[in-house]
Amino acid sequence: MEVTDVLRTSQNQLTVGVDSTPKADGAPPPVTDWENYGGITRPMRLVITPGTFIDEAWVRLTRDGRIAATVKLDGPQAAGQDVHVRVAELGLDVTGRTDASGVLNASAAAPKALVRWSPDKPKLYDIAVETRDDHLSDRVGFRTIETKGSEILLNGKPIFLRGISVHEEEFGDNPARTITEAGARALLSEVKTGLHGNFVRLAHYPHSEITTRLADEMGLLVWSEIPVYWLVDFGNPRTLALARGMLADNIRRDRNRASIILWSVANETPITDLRNRFLGQLVDDVKALDDTRLVTAALLTDRKTVDGHPVIGLNDPLADKLDVLAANTYNGWYTDDALDDLPSMTWKATDKPMVFSEFGADALSGFSDPVLKRKFSEEFQKAYYEKTLAMARAIPTLRGMSPWILKDFRAPRRQHPIYQQGWNRKGLVSPTGRRKPAFFVLRAFYEAKEAGK
Structure with missing residues (x-):
């Protein structure tokens, strides 16, 4: 939930209301076979970003053997921005420029050194997604399923x-x-x-x-x-x-x-x-x-x-x-x-x-x-x-x-x-x-x- 437009210069208070009442048109329905817990049961964060920021970054191995990246920027300067998706351990840099809607779709051939993720060898790589103003990191495994x-x-x-x-x-x-x-x-x-x-x-x-x-x-x-x-x-x-x-x-x-x-x-x-x-x-x-x-x-x-x-x-x-x-x-x-x-x-x-x-x-x-x-x-x-x-x-x-x-x-x-x-x-x-x-x-x-x- 973005709160940028409702913030004041000082003395902001964030109040969260939670309604866990089961409803007939809800999912799950009112009757289940497990215990429904109410309230806030998971961590919450207040995230501060640049004016134009990395909203989503999806990095994966395609079934035809390429490392593909989909990156979505949000903000007034989202269009036409250079984006780098780097996997330093593999020497890989998937790069490109966002389209008019602030989205980049790019790919590169998977390096021969790539170790595929599996239950026997759950290899994860550090991923860095970078724009002029923002940086996002993740740990990602590469594998195919079909x-x-x-x-x-x-x-x-x-x-x-x-x-x-x-x-x-x-x-x-x-x-x-x-x-x-x-x-x-x-x-x-x-x-x-x-x-x-x-x-x-x-x-x-x-x-x-x-x-x-x-x-x-x-x-x-x-x-x-x-x-x-x-x-x-x-x-x-x-x-x-x-x-x-x-x-x-x-x-x-x-x-x-x-x-x-x-x-x-x-x-x-x-x-x-x-x-x-x-x-x-x-x-x-x-x-x-x-x-x-x-x-x-x-x-x-x-x-x-x-x-x-x-x-x-x-x-x-x-x-x-x-x-x-x-x-x-x-x-x-x-x-x-x-x-x-x-x-x-x-x-x-x-x-x-x-x-x-x-x-x-x-x-x-x-x-x-x-x-x-x-x-x-x-x-x-x-x-x-x-x-x-x-x-x-x-x-x-x-x-x-x-x-x-x-x-x-x-x-x-x-x-x-x-x-x-x-x-x-x-x-x-x-x-x-x-x-x-x-x-x-x-x-x-x-x-x-x-x-x-």
Whole structure:
């Protein structure tokens, strides 16, 4: 928010009012399955710039092997200015002059010495963007992400996304969502080193920039999402405008983060014509704002019985517009299926890469029932993961997963008086970080995937 035009020469007071009241035409809608926090939960800054300043700078590696820069200036002298985008370590200077609207689009061949960013080698370069009056710096990794048939290609090579979903909630008995670097590092370290993961789904809203920058540094691929969730008002123009604004803000903030490979436009939205038009517009927006990444949405599955046998797939018209298909599936938890039946379930093959964006089962940390393996026991959750992963191995186009969820999190709708008490217990670790047995099942699966088995 620019305040230049309302400033006085002295004695200015900045007052910020926050209204966190859920609204029927909002995003997310009033009813969610996580704790909504109000107030100002992230850092704020008052930024002082020259009269004409660097408003945006997006530096990336294109799929045809060039370092491209898009720089937008703001101010009365934005047009016709010389701009330099320098990567000193590579001896690179991408330069040019802004157009009449104050925008520079320029590129240069990537130097042969360039080290591409990846989870195994999360190389970041110091970037300097300079004009006559302003200077902006960032740390940027260079990599490509694309699909080919049913494969996801990172830097031209197939990759399996070994992930987990994460809410923006720290570890602790009474966790908050005022994420610090230490809190974010603890969560991401549990994914990277604990689970041997290379991927994290940041659900169900844009997480703090602290987290996305740490993902760059630590080497974790990221799914970033806006809260178009469940039953938003798909027929309301204000809701669509709000969602489009959120999406644009999210992309513009994080376009320089090499870790982010997937922009997600929705989670578990029921199929209607209004919804299809709403989400179709968001997908078009992603592709217009960022042609270097992939677009997805967490979809509901379609299940039919054929010859007495369940056949599961994605029968969603939005799939035609997505780069990566994503399914939320809870067979054996929210269905009456016996866990032993999961490995033999048939999934329809897809012509695009598919990921399991969610699957999971609740377990209260420390509740053991080795004989009956009742729901909410650690033994049930462990068996659920074993059987679900066996099912996953048989899906030919499955290219990754982000099970639900890393840690138990606050969820006011979850009020079972014994096992939940205001917590969603699908975490693989407790609120304080105690690992449940299912954690080690998923880790072993990822270790095998990492070894190419």
